Amino acid sequence: MEYQYKELFRQNLVEWFNKEKRDLPWRRTSDPYKIWVSEVMLQQTRVDTVIPYYNRFLKKYPTLQSLAYAPQEELLKMWEGLGYYSRARNLQAGVKEVVEKYDAKVPDNRHDISKLKGVGPYTAGAVLSIAYNKAEHAVDGNVMRVLSRALHIKEDIALPKTRKIFEQAVDMLIDPQRPGDFNQGLMDLGAMICTPTSPKCLLCPVRDYCIAFQEGDADQLPIKTKKIKNKKIKYDVYVGYDENGRYLLEKRPDEGLLANMWQFPMIEISKESVLKSSDEFQLNYNVDIMDFVNDNLLTFKHVFSHLTWEMNCNLVKIVKATDLPENVCFYSKEQINQLPMPVPMLKILNVLN
DNA sequence: TAGCCGTGGAT
DNA sequence: TATCCAAGGCT
Known part of the structure; x- marks a missing residue:
């Protein structure tokens, strides 16, 4: 993949993130368990929705051990209204496995953490990069939108196989010194500036390195075909x-x-x-x-x-x-x-x- | 692979 | 009102 602005993109993104990042509850901890909980709650769910659930949940279950053996009915009650309830069940199963198999230490490598229930490619990369400062990709919808524009990638992001292309792009771009800030910077940029509709390109810290901005077609990307029948x-x-x-x-x-x-x-x-x-x-x-x-x-x-x-x-x-x-x-x-x-x-x- | 799996906010 | 969708994962 040819991209002449790699260093500039990386540097400007991380600088912008450290200046403009949102103050979120899960950014006030380095506990891998708490970051894990936040990432699971944030799957397909808005930040504003998650915040009160996150605070309540960690007050009730402050440690891996406290969650691992909680009654399922109580756990589901804590999750009530958040949706995608299998996330709660899978999270507890994963937490229980960490307690029993990994001596209550959340794995710090992709191989092991990816085996945990409910931990897919995104969540694995997010926990590894944010909690452990590992240079691992964490490709979510934000990342695909931002990079589809910056790198002018026109693959259909509705297709599962397309994610690999963006993982390779992140592997190329990621800041090896501050991978957590880089990944979160992509996500905050996607949430605050590089939004799905009417992106705020004039406020974007990396617009000079964005091919879609140069071409003037940022609002045409990403390409997404799938539609749901209800x-x-x-x-x-x-x-x-x-x-x-x-x-x-x-x-x-x-x-x-x-x-x-x-x-x-x-x-x-x-x-x-x-x-x-x-x-x-x-x-x-x-x-x-x-x-x-x-x-x-x-x-x-x-x-x-x-x-x-x-x-x-x-x-x-x-x-x-x-x-x-x-x-x-x-x-x-x-x-x-x-x-x-x-x-x-x-x-x-x-x-x- | 494509369909299943929640909810509430934005447009 | 209708549609889309927001820090995905499982089967």
Whole structure:
């Protein structure tokens, strides 16, 4: 790869970073564990969203050991609202492996750290460069956007194989003396200056070394093709309570969407549905509805990354059954507040107050 | 490989 | 309102 501004790009980026970098909680520590936690939380998640979660999480789990053996329900509750809940499970599994296999020392080399659950090529490079000052690439969306412009790389960043090109570019450019500052500089530049739309090129510390700025096509890069199809699913939700005012809740399976999170029972409405959803509810959950208190408690859509739930919620009074299915139980409101629930269920919970 | 896996903010 | 997307990883 030919690029005549390598030294100038590197030097100006690191100088800019040291002057303009944001004051973030995970930049006030050199603890590899805490930096690891921040990197996992930051996956596909905005800085402003992460900050309060990060602070709360590390107050609860200040050490590897404190997280390694925490109850999963408590862990998920700490993660509630952050999304991508498998990150929490994988982080705990990885932390547990570090405690048991690496004597509670986060590995300082790519080979070992990459084997940890939830640690991919980006997170490995981020922890190694920031916490251990290793000259390792950490290619995320910011880095691909910045370097696609600076180096005029027109490969489709939606394709997984394209990441290798940017890893090679970082390997060429990275400051061997200050790799952590270099990598974070690329990310801050991408977040603050070299933004997806309307990049602030006039404020950019490396615009003189940016080919896209010279060509005037920075706003055309990066090239990204993939688009997502969003499937819609309709549900009737049954918010059922017994004579003691306790609500019927169900724990989701331990794999897939919202794994191990709690929800009000939901019946999918499809073209193949034969029974009325209320009959299906009573059959599946082995309960009897005494009363339809409100068949239009709340109607709303909840959009996930790849699908949409269209929810119609019914408030029903039900007769307590003698043998509920496994993972289904009545809970008081106080107990419900201790259970990890996804945002659409929190929306429903809100209207009950 | 491409689809799965959350959420809330920006445009 | 619709679309895109933000410090990705797993299968």
